[in-house]
Amino acid sequence: xxDFGNEADGNQADGNEADFDxxxxxxxxxxxxxRAVLHYLATSIVDEPDSVHIEAEERRNGSVDLQLHVAPxxxxxxxxxxxxxxxxxxxxxxxxxxxxxxxxxVDIVD
Amino acid sequence: xxxxxxxxxxxxxxxxxxxxxLGVDESDAExxxxxxxxxxxxxxxxxxxxxxxxxxxxxxxxxxxxxxRRRPARGGGRGDRAEKAERSPTPDKVERADKxxxxxxxxxxxxxxxxxxxxxxxxxxxxxxxxxxxxxxxFLQGLLSVFGRSGQVQADELDEDxxxxxxxxxxxxxxxxxxxxxxxxxxxxxxxxxxxxxxGRSGRLLIDISGYRARRRAALxxxxxxxxxxxxxxxxxxxxxxxxxxxxxxxxxxxxxxxxVATTSEGEEPRRRVVIAPADADD
Numbered sequence: 489x490x491d492f493g494n495e496a497d498g499n500q501a502d503g504n505e506a507d508f509d510x511x512x513x514x515x516x517x518x519x520x521x522x523r524a525v526l527h528y529l530a531t532s533i534v535d536e537p538d539s540v541h542i543e544a545e546e547r548r549n550g551s552v553d554l555q556l557h558v559a560p561x562x563x564x565x566x567x568x569x570x571x572x573x574x575x576x577x578x579x580x581x582x583x584x585x586x587x588x589x590x591x592x593x594v595d596i597v598d
Numbered sequence: 599x600x601x602x603x604x605x606x607x608x609x610x611x612x613x614x615x616x617x618x619x620l621g622v623d624e625s626d627a628e629x630x631x632x633x634x635x636x637x638x639x640x641x642x643x644x645x646x647x648x649x650x651x652x653x654x655x656x657x658x659x660x661x662x663x664x665x666x667r668r669r670p671a672r673g674g675g676r677g678d679r680a681e682k683a684e685r686s687p688t689p690d691k692v693e694r695a696d697k698x699x700x701x702x703x704x705x706x707x708x709x710x711x712x713x714x715x716x717x718x719x720x721x722x723x724x725x726x727x728x729x730x731x732x733x734x735x736x737f738l739q740g741l742l743s744v745f746g747r748s749g750q751v752q753a754d755e756l757d758e759d760x761x762x763x764x765x766x767x768x769x770x771x772x773x774x775x776x777x778x779x780x781x782x783x784x785x786x787x788x789x790x791x792x793x794x795x796x797x798g799r800s801g802r803l804l805i806d807i808s809g810y811r812a813r814r815r816a817a818l819x820x821x822x823x824x825x826x827x828x829x830x831x832x833x834x835x836x837x838x839x840x841x842x843x844x845x846x847x848x849x850x851x852x853x854x855x856x857x858x859v860a861t862t863s864e865g866e867e868p869r870r871r872v873v874i875a876p877a878d879a880d881d
Contacts, residue, residue, distance in 0.1 A: 521746060528744045532737060532791040565794070569624055570610055573790055579775070579783035584745060587772040 519544030519552050522585035522592035526554055529577050534562035551591035554581065563598055602850070604863055605646035608635055615863050615870065616651035618843030619850050621802045623789045628654045646864075653759070653802070725796040728753075730803055731761040733792045738765055738805070741784065745773065759801040763788070770808045778814065781807050782844055815848050822852040825874055826859045835875035840865065846872050 519526075523544050531537035539559035546552045556577075558566055567574045578594045585592035602619045606612030609631055613624070620627055633648040725733075731753025738751045742765065749767020756762050765773070774781045785805040793799045806812055829836055838849065846863060849872045853861045860877040863870055 521744070524744045525741070528740060529787055529791075532740070533787070533794050535794075565790075568790070570614065572614075572786060576783035576786040576790075579780055580741075580787065583772050583775055583780040587745065 519546070519554060519592075520585070520590070521588050522552055522581050522590070523554055525584035526556060526577065526581045526592075526594060529580060530556055530558060530566055533565050533573070534558050535565070536562055549591075550589065551593070552585060554592055554594045556594060556596045557598070558596070560598060563596070566596055601650050601652045603632070603648065603650045605648050606635075606863075607646060607866060609647045609649060611866070612647045612649035613651065614867075615843075616649055619847050619863075620651060620653050621804065621847060622653050623793055623799060626654055626799050627651050724798050724800040727755050727759070727761045727801045729796060730792055730799065730801060731755065731763055733795050734761070734763045734788050734803055734805070737788055737791045737795075738763060738784075741773075742767070747773070756804075760804065761801055762804040762806060764806040764809070766808060773807050774810050777842060778810055778844065779842070781805065781810060782842055785844075811844065814845065818845055818848045819852045822849045822874075823856070826853055826856045829874050829876060830856075830858045833876050835873055837864070837873045838871050840869040840871045842868075843870075846870065849874075 519542065523542055527540060527542055530540045530542075534540060536559040539557075539562070541557040543555040543557070544552055545555075556566065565573065566577065568576075574594075574596055581592050581594050602616055604612050604615040604619060606615050613629055616629065617624055617627055628651065630650040631647070632650055633645065635647040636645040735751045735753050742749050742751070747767060747770060749765050749770060751763060751765050753761055753763045772780070773784060775783075784807070785803075788805055789799070789803050792803060804811070825836055825838065841849070850861050853859050853874055858877055859874055862873050862875065864873055865871050
């Protein structure tokens with residue numbers, strides 16, 4: 489049912505991370521690890537993972553602005569009561585950016 | 599499961615604090631609003647909101663035998679989905695107090711036999727702890743992977759309604775974060791993801807990474823015991839430093855095991871803190 493990924497093969501090694509990170513040809517996708525993590529988190533908690541869509545805009549200072557789009561019916565899920573889920577998503581996504589030496593912001597838009 | 603009583607500037611804040619203490623998601627708790635906040639002059643708060651909460655029993659039992667165990671047997675089949683729909687949207691004043699029988703619940707669980715200790719046959723309804731642990735493990739493995747980390751993820755059932763999923767590996771500090779903030783966020787999202795995946799939750803789900811929570815808990819328990827001893831000796835309440843929700847829970851849990859003292863929480867996140875006070879006689 490939901491997109492938890494890697495169920496059978498468990499952990500992957502470094503360098504082969506997820507859809508959005510480093511492409512096989514070495515081209516770095518905008519948003520990097522922060523985007524990959526955001527995508528993973530969002531698809532894990534929504535009813536319509538196929539509708540999860542992320543726009544990334546990188547700034548000169550190395551930080552990235554991420555815009556998360558989800559199906560209208562899933563807005564409540566990614567925000568949570570009093571924004572608890574959204575806040576947790578932001579914390580984890582920023583940690584992902586920090587692990588690559590950057591920073592990230594997450595906007596949830598409908 | 600016992601009730602916890604907490605205060606906050608608003609009812610919502612008090613509920614959040616209660617959930618922190620209980621360590622469960624909102625849809626797994628039941629609330630009772632004891633007192634609405636009272637506004638004083640110039641917008642100052644005269645009295646905080648008071649809320650009572652506990653982990654919602656999976657199968658409500660009659661009052662008489664509720665105390666036999668810390669928590670009723672799971673797997674009673676209470677029709678979790680229907681019930682969640684009823685209480686999760688905006689439970690501003692949901693009063694699912696102590697009444698063992700509510701019409702909607704009675705109907706919802708009719709098709710299933712009464713609880714007993716039938717952990718094995720609960721597939722159809724509430725997920726078992728093992729299922730929760732498994733779902734959390736898979737979620738965390740996926741998270742490690744997108745973070746470019748590798749590690750081992752293991753689920754352990756700590757007691758009949760708590761499963762702890764621990765992650766061990768190299769260079770996982772980024773998943774813990776300053777004062778464990780990232781770990782706390784990961785725990786929150788793991789609960790959300792597991793609940794979404796299984797369509798319900800029955801137990802408490804705790805996440806630890808590289809033993810952070812375990813070490814932190816051990817140190818904090820010792821500290822709390824020392825403060826509680828002082829409070830008992832002096833008869834004067836003491837407020838601790840502001841702490842994360844997880845740390846506050848450790849303090850609450852430790853104090854709960856000590857006769858003669860009780861805890862309350864005060865202040866607003868992220869400066870919320872625990873006060874250890876001599877226990878009221880009526881408690």
